[in-house]
Each structure stands twice: as structure tokens, then as C-alpha cells.
Amino acid sequence: xxxxxxxxxxxxxxxxxxxxxxxxxxxxxxxxxxxxxxxxxxxxxxxxxxxxxxxxxxxxxxxxxxxxxxxxxxxxxxxxxxxxxxxxxxxxxxxxxxxxxxxxxxxxxxxxxxxxxxxxxxxxxxxxxxxxxxxxxxxxxxxxxxxxxxxxxxxxxxxxxxxxxxxxxxxxxxxxxxxxxxxxxxxxxxxxxxxxxxxxxxxxxxxxxxxxxxxxxxxxxxxxxxxxxxxxxxxxxxxxxxxxxxxxxxxxxxxxxxxxxxxxxxxxxxxxxxxxxxxxxxxxxxxxxxxxxxxxxxxxxxxxxxxxxxxxxxxxxxxxxxxxxxx
Numbered sequence: 001x002x003x004x005x006x007x008x009x010x011x012x013x014x015x016x017x018x019x020x021x022x023x024x025x026x027x028x029x030x031x032x033x034x035x036x037x038x039x040x041x042x043x044x045x046x047x048x049x050x051x052x053x054x055x056x057x058x059x060x061x062x063x064x065x066x067x068x069x070x071x072x073x074x075x076x077x078x079x080x081x082x083x084x085x086x087x088x089x090x091x092x093x094x095x096x097x098x099x100x101x102x103x104x105x106x107x108x109x110x111x112x113x114x115x116x117x118x119x120x121x122x123x124x125x126x127x128x129x130x131x132x133x134x135x136x137x138x139x140x141x142x143x144x145x146x147x148x149x150x151x152x153x154x155x156x157x158x159x160x161x162x163x164x165x166x167x168x169x170x171x172x173x174x175x176x177x178x179x180x181x182x183x184x185x186x187x188x189x190x191x192x193x194x195x196x197x198x199x200x201x202x203x204x205x206x207x208x209x210x211x212x213x214x215x216x217x218x219x220x221x222x223x224x225x226x227x228x229x230x231x232x233x234x235x236x237x238x239x240x241x242x243x244x245x246x247x248x249x250x251x252x253x254x255x256x257x258x259x260x261x262x263x264x265x266x267x268x269x270x271x272x273x274x275x276x277x278x279x280x281x282x283x284x285x286x287x288x289x290x291x292x293x294x295x296x297x298x299x300x301x302x303x304x305x306x307x308x309x310x311x312x313x314x315x316x317x318x319x320x321x322x323x324x325x326x327x
Contacts, residue, residue, distance in 0.1 A: 037065030087119030
């Protein structure tokens with residue numbers, strides 16, 4: 001049995017290819033993929049042709065943010081059956097079918113659209129927000145108003161933040177931040193001096209920065225600005241993706257050390273936590289407390305994976321996140 005999949009064929013180039021449908025083990029489920037989010041973490045491997053994976057002689061299939069329907073279950077699978085709509089920690093999902101261990105999937109509530117039930121990015125947002133300490137009424141600045149930043153804005157409000165400040169280089173992103181709850185928005189060069197503590201004299205002048213600074217850019221400049229905005233004994237939460245190409249960063253350790261800030265690496269690597277946070281996030285969406293569907297702005301087909309990645313790079317009007325619909 002075969003299926004169609006989008007495979008990496010070279011730098012910035014994908015191709016549809018007929019490949020075998022994945023075979024499943026006793027604890028696996030086979031999932032017919034209906035939609036899959038496009039993650040910026042795969043952007044640089046796509047741009048570079050994923051040579052580090054092609055060394056194996058196989059053209060890789062990307063995509064790890066899917067929703068789909070269970071087609072087949074292994075003999076030791078419990079809690080799932082054919083016909084269940086699921087999401088979870090599922091790899092190689094730019095394809096008609098994908099497989100996963102049954103412990104890495106959860107059921108999608110009936111009332112949710114596929115495009116708002118993308119479990120993996122939701123669990124990343126939920127876990128990162130859960131691990132970012134926010135006191136009631138505290139000031140929170142989010143540097144970077146893309147998908148992760150806008151999602152974090154919503155969750156920081158739910159955690160009790162008082163004033164939400166968004167920073168981004170694009171005015172359109174700042175407009176989106178205001179829609180998602182930001183009280184103040186700035187381009188980086190316009191951030192008020194009172195919001196940055198970069199010297200001892202600032203304390204003497206009564207400048208306090210912000211209680212919690214969230215970095216959601218994945219870039220050197222965003223990390224530097226967020227570190228400057230964190231108050232003395234404040235929190236810097238690193239949400240941005242800094243791995244892979246260009247991942248080496250310079251930080252002002254003297255400033256961070258002097259300010260005694262708490263630095264949170266807001267990424268999640270524990271499967272059981274991912275699943276717990278995924279379930280909680282879907283409940284928030286179901287109860288209209290988190291607007292995931294509004295973050296998905298550009299939908300493409302399996303033949304248009306390259307256009308979906310290009311949208312991340314070029315950011316066409318209104319862009320926040322790309323998703324692949326799979327028939």
C-alpha cells in the first residue's frame with residue numbers, strides 16, 4: 001500500500017512522491033492526516049535541503065503538527081479505535097498517513113475544527129506559559145508577535161498579567177497583538193527607555209523595566225532586547241527557537257548577572273507533560289478562552305508545502321501561521 005507525501009528534494013524545494021504507508025507496531029496507531037501545521041523550526045532545514053538527513057540516502061518527510069483520523073490500531077493499543085479524530089506528537093506528517101505511539105496522541109473534541117486543534121504547537125505554548133511565572137497584575141512584555149508571541153499574549157492574560165506590552169518590527173504584527181490583548185505595542189527602536197534596565201543608574205532613576213520579558217523571536221536582537229527589558233529580579237522567558245542554523249547567541253551575562261534575573265528555557269521535552277498540556281489547551285479552545293483558529297491565516301495543499309514555508313519567510317499580508325490541508 002502506498003500514499004502521497006511531500007519530500008525534501010533540495011534547498012527550498014519539495015516534491016510529491018509515492019511512498020509506502022507506514023507499518024505500525026503493536027502500540028502504534030495509523031492516522032489519516034487531514035491537516036498539519038508548518039513550524040518555523042523546520043524552516044532552515046527546508047532552506048538548506050536537509051542535507052543532514054539526506055546523508056541516510058532517504059528524502060525526508062517533514063511536518064510534526066498534525067490532526068487526523070485513526071485508520072488502524074495495533075494489538076496493544078488501548079483507548080483509541082478507528083474513526084477517532086486525534087492530534088499529538090506525530091512525525092513525518094506532510095503525507096496522507098502517519099503513525100504514532102498511542103501514548104503520544106489525544107482525542108480532539110467534536111466541536112473543534114481541524115485548524116484549531118493542532119496539538120503540538122498548542123502544547124508548546126501551554127507548557128511554556130505554565131513554566132513562566134507571572135504574578136497577578138504584573139507587567140509582561142512579549143518581544144516578537146508571530147504565532148508563538150500572539151499565543152503567549154493570550155496565555156499571559158489568562159495567568160493574570162496586568163499590562164501586556166508587545167514588541168515587533170512589523171506594524172501589522174503589532175495590530176494583531178492589539179487584537180489579542182496587548183495594551184501597548186512598539187517597534188523595537190520605540191520601546192520607552194523606562195522599560196529597559198541596562199545600567200545601575202537606571203535603578204537610581206526609578207526605572208524598573210518589566211516584571212516578565214518573553215522572547216519569542218528566535219533571533220539575536222529579540223533576545224538582547226528582552227534581556228534589557230527584564231526588571232531587576234525579573235523573569236526572562238525564552239520561547240523563541242534558537243536551534244539549528246544561526247543558533248549561537250551572545251548575551252550580556254554581566255547585565256543578566258547584575259540584575260539577578262530568572263531565565264526560563266520555555267521549551268518542553270517531556271512527552272507526558274506535552275500530552276497533559278495539550279489536553280488542557282484543547283479545553284481552553286473549546287471554552288473559547290484561547291483563540292487558536294484566529295492564529296491560522298494561510299492554508300495550503302500538500303502540493304504547496306514550499307509556498308507554505310515561503311510564507312514564513314516573506315510574511316504576506318495578514319500572515320501569522322501556515323497550515324497544510326490534506327485531502
